[in-house]
Amino acid sequence: MSQSIKMVDLQGQYLRIKSEIDSAIQGVLDSTAFIQGPQVAQFAEALSKHNQNCSIVTCANGTDALQIAMMALDFKPGDEIILPVHTYVATAEVIALLGLKPVFIDVDADTFTIDVNQIEEKITSKTVAIVPVHLYGQCANMEAILKIAAKRNIYVIEDAAQSLGAEYTFADGKMMKAGTMGALGTTSFFPSKNLGCFGDGGAIFCGDAKLTERVKMMANHGQKVKYQHDVIGVNSRLDTLQAAILLVKIKYLDEYTRKRNEAAAFYDQQLNSVDFVSIPVRAKNSTHVFHQYTIKVNSGNRDHFKKYLEEKGIPTMIYYPIPLHYQTAYKMDGFGPGSFPVTEQLSKTVISLPIHTEMTNDELMYICSTIKDYPRHA
Ligand SMILES: *Cc1c(COP(=O)(O)O)cnc(C)c1O
Numbered sequence: 001m002s003q004s005i006k007m008v009d010l011q012g013q014y015l016r017i018k019s020e021i022d023s024a025i026q027g028v029l030d031s032t033a034f035i036q037g038p039q040v041a042q043f044a045e046a047l048s049k050h051n052q053n054c055s056i057v058t059c060a061n062g063t064d065a066l067q068i069a070m071m072a073l074d075f076k077p078g079d080e081i082i083l084p085v086h087t088y089v090a091t092a093e094v095i096a097l098l099g100l101k102p103v104f105i106d107v108d109a110d111t112f113t114i115d116v117n118q119i120e121e122k123i124t125s126k127t128v129a130i131v132p133v134h135l136y137g138q139c140a141n142m143e144a145i146l147k148i149a150a151k152r153n154i155y156v157i158e159d160a161a162q163s164l165g166a167e168y169t170f171a172d173g174k175m176m177k178a179g180t181m182g183a184l185g186t187t188s189f190f191p192s193k194n195l196g197c198f199g200d201g202g203a204i205f206c207g208d209a210k211l212t213e214r215v216k217m218m219a220n221h222g223q224k225v226k227y228q229h230d231v232i233g234v235n236s237r238l239d240t241l242q243a244a245i246l247l248v249k250i251k252y253l254d255e256y257t258r259k260r261n262e263a264a265a266f267y268d269q270q271l272n273s274v275d276f277v278s279i280p281v282r283a284k285n286s287t288h289v290f291h292q293y294t295i296k297v298n299s300g301n302r303d304h305f306k307k308y309l310e311e312k313g314i315p316t317m318i319y320y321p322i323p324l325h326y327q328t329a330y331k332m333d334g335f336g337p338g339s340f341p342v343t344e345q346l347s348k349t350v351i352s353l354p355i356h357t358e359m360t361n362d363e364l365m366y367i368c369s370t371i372k373d374y375p376r377h378a
Pocket of ligand 1: 064
């Protein structure tokens with residue numbers, strides 16, 4: 001049994017809906033409409049329905065989605081963008097690539113999302129946007145972020161690559177989905193994401209019609225009318241095969257989220273009393289879609305613990321082992337050890353356990369009892 005535990009079970013998930021997926025793929029092959037086939041628009045519509053009718057522009061991957069969003073907002077080289085330092089590199093990468101300046105902020109030690117108490121002090125006359133990352137599957141403190149952004153007249157671009165379907169509840173009771181709260185939001189359909197395709201894919205969530213047109217234009221060579229290029233854009237498309245696969249899978253997204261939550265609840269219940277780890281803290285006002293189930297190893301050596309689990313047939317991952325301000329490409333003068341203490345600590349203590357839509361109670365039980373049996377002082 002321990003042999004079969006996977007971090008993510010893409011094969012099991014596929015086999016469950018194989019006939020539907022296979023016929024969707026065959027349909028695209030039969031039509032040979034590989035680019036901009038009807039499934040692309042159909043999927044965008046299905047995704048919009050799943051996200052409060054927010055307008056959607058699909059693109060080639062989640063990194064492109066971030067880049068296109070920033071291009072659409074017309075930022076100028078040297079403009080500053082605030083983002084959490086505990087995130088996947090893509091968030092910082094596109095900022096730097098566009099000649100903008102990433103301004104890192106530490107994260108909250110409990111929720112792993114941007115520490116909203118540190119944002120305002122980093123805002124300057126050059127700040128144009130905040131990019132909260134809804135890390136591991138739950139929303140950042142959007143109430144506070146949107147308030148700061150409105151007060152300082154800057155944009156919010158949500159990186160919802162890990163949080164598709166998560167719901168945030170504002171103080172007035174209004175509920176909104178991850179990615180739909182800022183001026184723009186972005187997501188990814190990388191195979192292991194909560195809604196994964198069989199290759200690369202991404203989408204941008206657009207707040208208003210004017211911005212939607214601009215995003216569409218940026219993703220399509222800067223043209224509104226064919227062969228008329230008003231601005232410099234990129235070529236970034238979700239291909240029809242991926243759209244056809246996603247069109248099948250989106251029907252199951254809520255069920256997938258439920259299964260991830262069931263696995264998380266099992267872990268919570270079993271690991272709550274294990275004194276050397278702490279289980280994920282639920283963010284206030286957000287549901288969790290558990291892209292990752294990430295615990296902290298509070299005492300002892302995380303890497304030793306990881307090796308122990310590996311020897312017992314339990315795969316784990318570290319998101320993220322090296323903070324961005326330590327990365328050669330993103331080093332900045334004046335930032336080193338101690339600059340972002342929470343993130344630095346998390347890089348040494350976090351460990352993500354297997355979580356996916358096909359997990360069995362036997363697997364979960366085996367993982368939890370193996371953790372409980374960890375000979376910590378050996
Ligand atoms: C996966 C991910 C991305 C990038 O998505 P790709 O489709 O792989 O380009 C961006 N941001 C975060 C937080 C991610 O997890």
